[in-house]
Amino acid sequence: MSAAVTELDDDSPVNPGEHHTHGPTDAQYFKVFFLLVALTALEVSTYWWDDIFNADTKKIAVPVLIALMVIKFFLVALYFMHLKYDSPLLKRTFYAGMIVAIFVYVVALTVMNFWSDSGTTEFNDPPIDPPAPFCATSSEPGPCPAG
Amino acid sequence: MAIIEDQRPLELTTGHDPVAPEAPSPLGVFARPKANTGWRSWVNTVDHKKIGIMYGVASFFFLLVGGVEALLIRLQLSVPGNQLLSADLYNQVFTMHGVTMVFMVIMPMASAFANYLIPLQIGARDVSFPRMNALSLWIWLAGAIFFNSSWLLGGGANGGWFNYAPNAGVTFSPGTGIDFYAIGLLIMGIGSTVSAVNLTVTVLNMRAPGMTLMKMPVFTWMNFVVQVLLVFALPVITVALLLLTLDRMFGAAFFDASKGGDPFLWEHLFWIFGHPEVYIMVLPAFGMVSEIIPVFSRKPIFGYPFMVGSGIAIGFMGWGVWAHHMFASGMGQLSVLAFSLSTLFIAVPTGVKILNWMATMYGGRIKFTVPMLFSIGLVGMFTIGGLSGVTHAFAPADTQQTDTYYIVAHFHYVLFGGALLGMMGGLYFWWPKMFGHFLGERTGKWHFWLMLVGFNLTFGPMHILGLQGMMRRTFTYTSVQGFSMWNLVSTIGAFIIALSLLVFIGNVFFSYRKHRKNPVNPGADPWDARSLEWMIPSPTPEYNFAEIPVVEEFDEFWHRKYGHDENGRLVRIAKTEDVVESSDPVTVHLPSPSYWPLVLALGMPLVGYGLIFNLWWAVPGVILIVAGIYGWVMEPATDPDGGHGHDDHHDEPDEPDATELAAPETAEAELVSASAGSTGAITGEGDSQ
Amino acid sequence: MSGLAYESLEDVEFPDDIHTTSTGISNEKLGMWVYLASDCLLFGGMISTYLIYKNRPGEIAGLSGNTDKVSEYFDIPFTSMTSFILLMSSLTMVLGVNAVIRGDLTRLRLWLTSTAVLGALFLGGQIYEFTNFVVNDDLGFTSNVAASAFYALTGLHGVHVVVGVIMLLSMLAISFGTRIRAEAVEVVGLYWHFVDIVWVLIFTIVYLIP
Numbered sequence A: 001m002s003a004a005v006t007e008l009d010d011d012s013p014v015n016p017g018e019h020h021t022h023g024p025t026d027a028q029y030f031k032v033f034f035l036l037v038a039l040t041a042l043e044v045s046t047y048w049w050d051d052i053f054n055a056d057t058k059k060i061a062v063p064v065l066i067a068l069m070v071i072k073f074f075l076v077a078l079y080f081m082h083l084k085y086d087s088p089l090l091k092r093t094f095y096a097g098m099i100v101a102i103f104v105y106v107v108a109l110t111v112m113n114f115w116s117d118s119g120t121t122e123f124n125d126p127p128i129d130p131p132a133p134f135c136a137t138s139s140e141p142g143p144c145p146a147g
Numbered sequence B: 001m002a003i004i005e006d007q008r009p010l011e012l013t014t015g016h017d018p019v020a021p022e023a024p025s026p027l028g029v030f031a032r033p034k035a036n037t038g039w040r041s042w043v044n045t046v047d048h049k050k051i052g053i054m055y056g057v058a059s060f061f062f063l064l065v066g067g068v069e070a071l072l073i074r075l076q077l078s079v080p081g082n083q084l085l086s087a088d089l090y091n092q093v094f095t096m097h098g099v100t101m102v103f104m105v106i107m108p109m110a111s112a113f114a115n116y117l118i119p120l121q122i123g124a125r126d127v128s129f130p131r132m133n134a135l136s137l138w139i140w141l142a143g144a145i146f147f148n149s150s151w152l153l154g155g156g157a158n159g160g161w162f163n164y165a166p167n168a169g170v171t172f173s174p175g176t177g178i179d180f181y182a183i184g185l186l187i188m189g190i191g192s193t194v195s196a197v198n199l200t201v202t203v204l205n206m207r208a209p210g211m212t213l214m215k216m217p218v219f220t221w222m223n224f225v226v227q228v229l230l231v232f233a234l235p236v237i238t239v240a241l242l243l244l245t246l247d248r249m250f251g252a253a254f255f256d257a258s259k260g261g262d263p264f265l266w267e268h269l270f271w272i273f274g275h276p277e278v279y280i281m282v283l284p285a286f287g288m289v290s291e292i293i294p295v296f297s298r299k300p301i302f303g304y305p306f307m308v309g310s311g312i313a314i315g316f317m318g319w320g321v322w323a324h325h326m327f328a329s330g331m332g333q334l335s336v337l338a339f340s341l342s343t344l345f346i347a348v349p350t351g352v353k354i355l356n357w358m359a360t361m362y363g364g365r366i367k368f369t370v371p372m373l374f375s376i377g378l379v380g381m382f383t384i385g386g387l388s389g390v391t392h393a394f395a396p397a398d399t400q401q402t403d404t405y406y407i408v409a410h411f412h413y414v415l416f417g418g419a420l421l422g423m424m425g426g427l428y429f430w431w432p433k434m435f436g437h438f439l440g441e442r443t444g445k446w447h448f449w450l451m452l453v454g455f456n457l458t459f460g461p462m463h464i465l466g467l468q469g470m471m472r473r474t475f476t477y478t479s480v481q482g483f484s485m486w487n488l489v490s491t492i493g494a495f496i497i498a499l500s501l502l503v504f505i506g507n508v509f510f511s512y513r514k515h516r517k518n519p520v521n522p523g524a525d526p527w528d529a530r531s532l533e534w535m536i537p538s539p540t541p542e543y544n545f546a547e548i549p550v551v552e553e554f555d556e557f558w559h560r561k562y563g564h565d566e567n568g569r570l571v572r573i574a575k576t577e578d579v580v581e582s583s584d585p586v587t588v589h590l591p592s593p594s595y596w597p598l599v600l601a602l603g604m605p606l607v608g609y610g611l612i613f614n615l616w617w618a619v620p621g622v623i624l625i626v627a628g629i630y631g632w633v634m635e636p637a638t639d640p641d642g643g644h645g646h647d648d649h650h651d652e653p654d655e656p657d658a659t660e661l662a663a664p665e666t667a668e669a670e671l672v673s674a675s676a677g678s679t680g681a682i683t684g685e686g687d688s689q
Numbered sequence C: 001m002s003g004l005a006y007e008s009l010e011d012v013e014f015p016d017d018i019h020t021t022s023t024g025i026s027n028e029k030l031g032m033w034v035y036l037a038s039d040c041l042l043f044g045g046m047i048s049t050y051l052i053y054k055n056r057p058g059e060i061a062g063l064s065g066n067t068d069k070v071s072e073y074f075d076i077p078f079t080s081m082t083s084f085i086l087l088m089s090s091l092t093m094v095l096g097v098n099a100v101i102r103g104d105l106t107r108l109r110l111w112l113t114s115t116a117v118l119g120a121l122f123l124g125g126q127i128y129e130f131t132n133f134v135v136n137d138d139l140g141f142t143s144n145v146a147a148s149a150f151y152a153l154t155g156l157h158g159v160h161v162v163v164g165v166i167m168l169l170s171m172l173a174i175s176f177g178t179r180i181r182a183e184a185v186e187v188v189g190l191y192w193h194f195v196d197i198v199w200v201l202i203f204t205i206v207y208l209i210p
Ligand code: HEM
Pocket: B162, B278, B279, B281, B282, B324, B325, B326, B343, B344, B346, B347, B350, B385, B386, B387, B389, B390, B392, B393, B398, B401, B402, B403, B407, B410, B411, B414, B415, B418, B419
């Protein structure tokens, strides 16, 4: 009836779908999914760590969270998005985007002093002494001369 | 992109009545357009060649617009204390000039060549997504017109092409100009993204058998790098523009320091995009001269792997130098040092290219044709620009230079002396392939020399002015500053450039007239060239290759013509006529034309006007966009490879594919009419034929 | 219909351009991946913007309304639930892809529907969260830069989810109408998973890291 299907028929007489997809089976997908759920649960649990351990767990929780995030990211990308099974070209394409993104934004955040003084409204290398305000009535920089 | 594949796709295309191609179809949408000639064939085309030509025509139009703006700038600055333009108008004129030249001239002109040539050079019949290709053209054009319409609707953008915050905020720029900038660039960005994805996939996926990546011509390679750069750079400017739009229209304060925002973020986002962007503008021209110089030196390109490798290296390193535009922003010594170093390094692959071109010419039998002259011009002028670039890679020097005319001189030497000269050469070189006749060689030489002299007169003195301390973007100066003489020279130079463009327009016009009086087909291979596009008739037939070539070597076409004798000397092994393609295509399936890309694109500027003026305007815009998408999805595309086996449903007479074009007797007639039609579009004379 | 192993396969079309592209990858799939690579930089930019602004409450003059940091109002248990929902939708999506490869249209429709419903639930959660912030906590888009950055980032992600849901529903419609291409489902799936991994990043970086 349709030429397209007949064509496939020639290629692989048994199961026309099989010759171009070697993705995981449903059961494997479920396994990955349960792993993801477990990791997510662990992630969410960090929210209560302070209470549970009665201490400031931030120093440990943040690296753990980042590690979990990276693992989850790759689980989805490699298995659900088939990167592990598909052509390496696709992997390279996607990783190229990721690497460029991470590189430029980490550098930009660094230049903007994000890691060291995140939270100030001084955007950048704040001068040691705050700049003196300008005075409208005097041509010199600095506060208005007294009197 | 067709998600459904109707079993009988041709049902929609059956207009039955050739004079009424818009007759309603069974589905109640547009009838599948089928016109092959006339204006309709341009409006609904998905042919990469016609799309390329339209990019070219439109970008040339904007070159004239931007050129007039440039002349206004130069007139204003010709004498000290000039009153021609007010300070405010001056701000608008230089901003519109910059944005127009960058986004509406250099980039789309490069797209014109990329669209036209990439499929030909890799031996393909079209790009991988032909309808998306039309979509990107129309979206870009809609965005460009939208952006320029600001002149009539309250004034143009006035923040410079890099539009720094906080000047770009509503506090300092309450007019609508900068809104047009933000929305206009967002719209054009969508078009460019679509096109970049499309061409990236085309280069990767549509190559002829045997055409491995390292056998691709340098032009294709450079454009491939450019498309990848676009894919990664456009989202960054999109973020910046989105934040700007939210600031200006929705009351956010991302770039407003008085409310906790950070103007510095804009600078970073803009230049993370901006520096790759400068390579996006220049690499296509590099690709062109890398095709032209070997042909007219009659030598293969010197160091092909290095040529390709340096292009890739530039593409990579281009991501790590952006903050050299921000040396004076107070970003901290360590940052300045790091970016100063990385900028010095990026000059290396650029230098490799220049040396390779010279080595290609060295010892060659050089023919000084017009394309070759422009290419040599590029090599010389770009070198000057690259060297001044290196001088402001040194941060201490740059703090003196930044925001002076020295910077203006630098980027005009690289963009005009690099990108534009290269593309002018490209026009002369590929004109016979595109339109089936030569541009006048003698007029071309006038064009070249006038342009070169005018260019150097205009921008050369700016080095001196800049080092003397003349600031850019200042609407006038006084006579005691000592800038008067060189400014006058510069203005005179600008008018010489204008004259050279008039010579070019005259050349286009008169060579076309001459060709119409006495049509002489230049033949498939007028320059004795090297790459695949010269293997097929001129002008390129609609189906490109009657038979997809099988590639064995780099410079495949050349190797089919020439070989080496036992002493290693170059000998001809085949006559050109025997090598070029002449057979008729039998089973070529071309993608069918479509109106939907245009419909979809038309909605975008309406949404833009809606955001700026009154949201009601957005309603028809959204309706058009939704209708465009719906119609698009419901309309079956014909696969460019025709691999879906639709043959059994073919209804030959109604089929707008190439089989009927290729009937032996009509082929010649088509050739002439196609060339006439195409050229007509450029000179506005198309209907007189 | 020539002798096929599975009856329903006649409704499914498999890509045949695999044999004609230079890389063996279909244009659609490669195009989608290139687009997703590009989207990395879009979300990277938005996430960086949020990071820069997140600790800048608007104690500065000139701001309207609430000047607290947006992170003070996060409801982690609630967001964990919506994150879980989005994760689950990725599972239903891959099951759908496997179904269409098998030629099992019934299951395909089932999984497509569940994915779309889960996506819609996620969106509902986001709308609830936003309304809650605005109505109960008086924290609007323009309250302070941190809030603006938060809404911009999660809003942009939400727009991506909306587009994804529309694509899923279109796939569903097409599966009832004419023949559906297995690869179209897979490509939509790629987009959907990408939206999911972006949320994995946002959930950790924005919500969980204090
Ligand atoms: C040899 C390699 C190059 C180096 C080392 C270099 C270096 C620089 C530096 C350091 C600046 C900033 C100067 C300042 O604003 O103070 C600059 C500005 C600029 N460069 Fe280059 N450049 C090079 C090549 C190019 C190329 C190939 C292009 C474009 C095709 C280009 C286009 C520009 C533009 C447009 C600006 C000015 C942007 C503006 O301020 O409006 N440069 N260049």
